Structure formats: structure tokens, C-alpha cells
Amino acid sequence: MRCPFCAHEDSQVKDSRPTEDGASIRRRRQCEDCGARFTTFERIQLRELTVVKSENRREPFDRLKLERSVAIACRKRPVSQERIDKLLSSIQRQLETSGESEMASSRIGEMVMNGLKALDTVAYIRFASVYKDFREAKDFEDFAVTVGEAGRSPEQ
Known part of the structure; x- marks a missing residue:
């Protein structure tokens, strides 16, 4: 692993432990040249995934x-x-286990929207403002009303 401070190619692992969600390994490393310490994360990657953006651009x-x-x-x-x-790991797992090597960015955006809706309403609206390309305050207002209505029980 290349040192982020001096770019030396070799480092020594000082400590390894699983992250709290168990989806990755956190490693503390020390550069063999300059002695600097840094942290890396190792995650499972089931497959290479390509995101298909608007106008069929791929990345x-x-x-x-x-x-x-x-x-x-x-x-x-x-x-x-x-x-x-946990949300990010869940989305990544869904993408990697979908069986598809290419995924539309809109589908990923919907997965994020669904996850944020369950986490925090304000974060959900913030993400939606960019994802759905709100142009004016009325767009926020209209969307916030639909979010508020969805959260109410029928007797309210």
C-alpha cells in the first residue's frame, strides 16, 4: 500500500479489525520509509459494476x-x-448481487432515495432536490407536501 504522505510503496499493517457493520476491515498501517501512520479500509467487491449515466455515458x-x-x-x-x-453497504450489496454488470444511475438514485426516506426526512428532501433537479422554491414546497402526506396516518 502506497504511503499517502511520501508515496513509498511499502507499509506495515499494525492493527486490523472489522468495522462496526462488519462489511469491511479497517487496517492501521505505518510507512516503512517515513514512519507516518494511516488507515485503510478493505471491502468485498463481488463484481465490477458500471454506472450508465444520462446520454449513455458509462463510468x-x-x-x-x-x-x-x-x-x-x-x-x-x-x-x-x-x-x-449501513445504508451504503446495503445499496452496494444490492447492486453487486443484482446479477447485472451495468446499472442505470437513476436506479441507484432511487435506492438512495428509499434509504434516506427511512433514515431522515430532511436528508431525503435534500437529496431529492439535487436528484430531481429542483429549480425553484415551489419545487421544494410541492415535494415536502408529498413527503408530509405520506407520513400521515389516514385519521390525521
Whole structure:
């Protein structure tokens, strides 16, 4: 593993342990050249997955890109990193076990929307604002009303 500080090719694993969700291994490493310590994560990857974007552009699936999007939606919300990690692992598992090597970005977006809806309503609306390309305040208002109506019981 290349050192992120000095780019030396060799490092020594000092500690390995599973993450809280059990979906990856966290490794503490030390560079053999400069002595700097850093952390890496090792995850299971069942298959290479290609995301089909709009206009049929294709790019490799990037969990970190998905993680950044969800983290932005959840910023300053009472959603723990552990719950976000579980959501991301669940989505990645669904994608990898789908049997398909290519997945439409819209399908991934819907998976994220469904997951965020269960985690936090505000994060759900934030993500939806980008995913559904809200153009004005009325778009937020209309969407928030549908979210509010979906959460009410029939007798309310």
C-alpha cells in the first residue's frame, strides 16, 4: 500500500479489525520509509459494476462518490456515520448481487432515495432536490407536501 504522505510503496499493517457493520476491515498501517501512520479500509467487491449515466455515458461504480452525496444530504442531521455506512453497504450489496454488470444511475438514485426516506426526512428532501433537479422554491414546497402526506396516518 502506497504511503499517502511520501508515496513509498511499502507499509506495515499494525492493527486490523472489522468495522462496526462488519462489511469491511479497517487496517492501521505505518510507512516503512517515513514512519507516518494511516488507515485503510478493505471491502468485498463481488463484481465490477458500471454506472450508465444520462446520454449513455458509462463510468465505474464509485462507493466514495455515493458516500459523499449521502454525507452532504445528512450534514448537520442526527444521522450517525454507522447508519450511513449501513445504508451504503446495503445499496452496494444490492447492486453487486443484482446479477447485472451495468446499472442505470437513476436506479441507484432511487435506492438512495428509499434509504434516506427511512433514515431522515430532511436528508431525503435534500437529496431529492439535487436528484430531481429542483429549480425553484415551489419545487421544494410541492415535494415536502408529498413527503408530509405520506407520513400521515389516514385519521390525521
